[in-house]
Amino acid sequence: MSETTINDAEIAKFTAMAEEWWNPKGKFKPLHKFNPVRLSYIRDNLISHFARDTTVMRPLEGLKIVDIGCGGGLLCEPLTRLGATVTGVDAAERNITIAKIHAEKSGLDIDYRVTTSEALVAAGEKFDVVLNMEVVEHVDNVPLYMKSCADLVAPGGLMFTATLNRTARAYALAVVGAEYVLRWLPKGTHDWRKFLTPDEIHSLITRNGLKVIEDKGVVFHPIADEWKLSDDTGINYMVLANRPA
């Protein structure tokens, strides 16, 4: 394939951190702290969009989900427990190795693959739900990446995109604060210039045939030591979109 979304330096960076995926106090601590709020946002929207029964143990039974840039599988595992049929995709082979070992230990059946969104499109795959969480700021060729994620959404399906906004506040908090002051993340984790605004994400989504349903900010509350949903999309945010049936 001539065009790729893989940035070799980014893949090397994530490969070097791969052993840390499931350590809640390690380099991925921010994602662990983030996980409950984004997981309940995803679950609630899947249940309402696909009209699922909330009284059953596995409300997502039968839904086909692909998690692009799944890392160690922090979202793949709980979504599998909720009944979904999950494919986890990452360009870093080491991440997929770690994800597979962890799923095996947890007794979960997850289809983990070392590949990319553009390769899945070339293979003609479609999913009810595409998760595009904290990846777009780490890829090359953002238009190709967003097009291939969108192309994977089946008619009637949903896509969740999470990333960081390109604001002065995001620079101060997500780069300087998180990497240099609080040391939540290794220095160099994020390049602010690669962050995208909600308007830029919307245009990448709509030009590929999806409709934006809503934006949701995710904000850290230091006293509660918790992330919460918010209307403030100035730093971390998620965009929910659908492909009309």
Ligand SMILES: C[S@@+](CC[C@H](N)C(=O)[O-])C[C@H]1O[C@@H](n2cnc3c(N)ncnc32)[C@H](O)[C@@H]1O
């Ligand atoms: C910040 S992590 C996010 C992990 C996961 N989505 C989460 O939110 O818990 C970004 C992940 O994207 C992967 N990645 C980077 N570029 C990619 C590409 N072009 N295609 C697929 N995965 C990629 C990295 O290896 C890394 O695991």
Ligand SMILES: [Mg+2]
């Ligand atoms: Mg990131």
